[in-house]
Amino acid sequence: MSSLPQILRDQLSAGPLPFARVMELALYHPEHGYYGAGPRRIGRKGDFFTSVSVGPLFGKLLAMQAIQEWQALGEPEDFTIIEQGAHDGQLAEDVLSALEGRPLRYLIVEPNPRYREAQAKRLGDRAQWIESLTALQSGPKHAFFLCNELPDAFPVHRLRWNGQRWEELYVTEAFQFVPGDLSCAELAEEAKQLPQDLAPGHTLEINLAMLAWIRDLARAAFRGAIFIADYGLDAEEFFADPRASGTIRRYKQHQMDDRVLEDLGECDLTTHINFTRLIEEASRHDLVQRDYDLQGRLLGRLAMPWLKSLEGQPLDAATMRQFNSLTHPAFMGRSFRCLILEKSAR
Numbered sequence: 001m002s003s004l005p006q007i008l009r010d011q012l013s014a015g016p017l018p019f020a021r022v023m024e025l026a027l028y029h030p031e032h033g034y035y036g037a038g039p040r041r042i043g044r045k046g047d048f049f050t051s052v053s054v055g056p057l058f059g060k061l062l063a064m065q066a067i068q069e070w071q072a073l074g075e076p077e078d079f080t081i082i083e084q085g086a087h088d089g090q091l092a093e094d095v096l097s098a099l100e101g102r103p104l105r106y107l108i109v110e111p112n113p114r115y116r117e118a119q120a121k122r123l124g125d126r127a128q129w130i131e132s133l134t135a136l137q138s139g140p141k142h143a144f145f146l147c148n149e150l151p152d153a154f155p156v157h158r159l160r161w162n163g164q165r166w167e168e169l170y171v172t173e174a175f176q177f178v179p180g181d182l183s184c185a186e187l188a189e190e191a192k193q194l195p196q197d198l199a200p201g202h203t204l205e206i207n208l209a210m211l212a213w214i215r216d217l218a219r220a221a222f223r224g225a226i227f228i229a230d231y232g233l234d235a236e237e238f239f240a241d242p243r244a245s246g247t248i249r250r251y252k253q254h255q256m257d258d259r260v261l262e263d264l265g266e267c268d269l270t271t272h273i274n275f276t277r278l279i280e281e282a283s284r285h286d287l288v289q290r291d292y293d294l295q296g297r298l299l300g301r302l303a304m305p306w307l308k309s310l311e312g313q314p315l316d317a318a319t320m321r322q323f324n325s326l327t328h329p330a331f332m333g334r335s336f337r338c339l340i341l342e343k344s345a346r
């Protein structure tokens with residue numbers, strides 16, 4: 001069976017490909033992509049940590065938020081928690097365990113059959129599955145959608161300012177970047193919004209998949225809220241000198257670097273998402289920003305009623321450690337951001 005570098009070399013022998021296509025194969029080739037063959041371990045024994053791998057507290061806080069959303073909508077019977085990017089089902093399990101008998105449904109958006117299998121093994125009949133967001137156009141009518149570190153895993157185009165215009169970076173058969181014209185009209189539209197006074201060589205990523213994703217989500221039938229947690233920046237931060245080589249990174253065994261064309265298929269590839277652009281596209285499609293903040297501050301606010309209810313009783317050491325990891329600026333509190341969007345019915 002051929003390896004991913006071989007598959008890529010075969011495709012690249014016909015000419016350079018946009019980096020987005022290479023990243024798509026590196027992450028999602030069904031056999032050889034990093035996320036293709038089945039959920040890899042996340043956490044200490046994996047390549048990176050996420051808020052989910054810190055422990056069940058993240059899921060508990062999201063369950064409390066889901067219950068509040070359900071109550072605010074008048075406790076409708078069809079209210080559904082919808083998760084995308086559910087990986088091995090750990091967050092789903094944490095949320096479901098914290099619902100304490102409330103009759104909320106759990107639906108996972110999962111295109112990969114191997115992931116569905118792994119999630120079903122863990123969750124049994126406590127969840128249901130759909131393959132894509134399109135299915136949400138026919139219901140449910142009330143929902144709380146959540147995702148953690150989803151759009152950062154979408155394939156991105158890389159653009160470089162040459163002093164006169166934005167060029168796209170393509171990948172050659174020798175696994176090197178070469179500049180070329182922008183590969184599609186949508187990218188050219190995005191490039192028109194970028195500044196033109198940067199130093200030559202300034203490189204950044206454009207996440208067209210994220211924009212298509214938020215538009216798809218806006219077409220869903222449900223009324224309720226959307227919670228998005230990810231590491232990302234505001235638009236201005238992408239144009240600052242410390243980011244002049246972009247935010248794309250590869251992760252393997254907790255080591256991070258920018259050698260993103262090496263060990264393709266064996267490393268996670270990820271970018272910071274442009275929250276300003278995400279919020280703008282969301283609002284163009286009637287998704288209204290309710291809250292947007294550093295994860296530490298936003299999760300701190302979500303946790304407040306629960307912390308108040310505990311007054312007088314100390315938190316156990318494990319919960320304290322998780323709360324600290326999720327919210328302290330030196331851990332995940334500052335590098336991650338959370339966005340809550342309000343969605344009306346379609």
Ligand SMILES: C[S@@+](CC[C@H](N)C(=O)[O-])C[C@H]1O[C@@H](n2cnc3c(N)ncnc32)[C@H](O)[C@@H]1O
Pocket residue numbers: 035042050051052053084085086087088091109110111147148149150153154
């Ligand atoms: C960085 S991992 C995060 C996993 C998990 N949410 C967590 O926080 O631990 C990104 C996940 O998004 C999934 N993913 C990427 N594109 C997806 C899509 N279009 N629909 C559903 N899941 C997707 C990948 O398979 C992978 O499991």
